Amino acid sequence: MTEIADPRDRLIVALDLPSVQAAEALIDRIGDAATFYKIGYQLGYAGGLALAERLAARGLKVFLDLKLHDIGNTVEEGVRSASGSGATFLTVHAYPQTMRAAVRGRGAGLKILAVTVLTSYDDADAAEAGYGLPVAELVAKRAAQAAEIGIDGLVCSAAEAGSVRRIVGPDRLIVTPGIRPAGTEAGDQKRVMTPGDARKVGIDHVVVGRPITGAADPRAVAQAIVAELA
Numbered sequence: 317m318t319e320i321a322d323p324r325d326r327l328i329v330a331l332d333l334p335s336v337q338a339a340e341a342l343i344d345r346i347g348d349a350a351t352f353y354k355i356g357y358q359l360g361y362a363g364g365l366a367l368a369e370r371l372a373a374r375g376l377k378v379f380l381d382l383k384l385h386d387i388g389n390t391v392e393e394g395v396r397s398a399s400g401s402g403a404t405f406l407t408v409h410a411y412p413q414t415m416r417a418a419v420r421g422r423g424a425g426l427k428i429l430a431v432t433v434l435t436s437y438d439d440a441d442a443a444e445a446g447y448g449l450p451v452a453e454l455v456a457k458r459a460a461q462a463a464e465i466g467i468d469g470l471v472c473s474a475a476e477a478g479s480v481r482r483i484v485g486p487d488r489l490i491v492t493p494g495i496r497p498a499g500t501e502a503g504d505q506k507r508v509m510t511p512g513d514a515r516k517v518g519i520d521h522v523v524v525g526r527p528i529t530g531a532a533d534p535r536a537v538a539q540a541i542v543a544e545l546a
């Protein structure tokens with residue numbers, strides 16, 4: 317687990333919103349309660365990639381959640397292009413060929429996170445997708461491969477964070493979505509944990525979307541999550 321001086325940096329707010337205007341309005345409402353924002357498909361394909369550069373230029377940290385997975389050359393060049401965006405994190409799916417290509421394309425300052433098994437999957441979903449291993453074993457296998465390849469961090473659910481930490485050692489990042497403050501809806505997430513419990517199992521960062529984006533007072537929810545993570 318890395319030393320993180322400012323507990324706000326442990327919370328990554330997922331800007332899963334339909335427009336740059338909506339994202340900027342949310343960031344204004346949250347104010348100084350958050351320092352780290354994630355831009356994924358929904359916002360990225362609606363002008364969010366330019367917003368990523370603007371947020372980074374303002375000193376905010378940016379996680380580009382592109383979840384790349386393609387032939388090696390395409391992944392390598394895609395990661396190389398994203399290396400100029402000012403983002404701190406970029407995701408790829410944790411397939412060995414994809415991870416090796418991402419490491420080749422990685423520029424200074426950009427950390428590659430490998431998504432092990434999506435937090436919306438349980439064992440039945442993994443079987444339906446053709447995998448012969450339960451989720452926990454698939455996560456462990458992919459974490460070991462990611463560490464061997466030199467990936468900077470892993471995305472998994474907090475339920476696997478303890479075993480992933482034992483596999484990858486203290487220096488690689490563990491980033492966990494599927495985080496739900498007590499009493500909030502899981503929605504389509506299947507492997508969920510509260511922020512406080514996730515912190516106890518040694519995560520570095522949590523990713524939280526709908527519990528903040530859908531809140532009447534997103535700033536207050538962000539502050540409460542940071543307090544649980546501190």
Ligand SMILES: O=C(O)c1cc(=O)[nH]c(=O)n1[C@@H]1O[C@H](COP(=O)(O)O)[C@@H](O)[C@H]1O
Nearest residue numbers: 330356433434435471493494523524525526
């Ligand atoms: O890579 C991710 O960020 C990710 C990986 C994963 O396994 N599960 C997962 O939910 N995510 C992302 O984390 C965010 C979770 O959002 P909420 O479920 O609304 O908190 C979404 O933006 C997802 O795309």
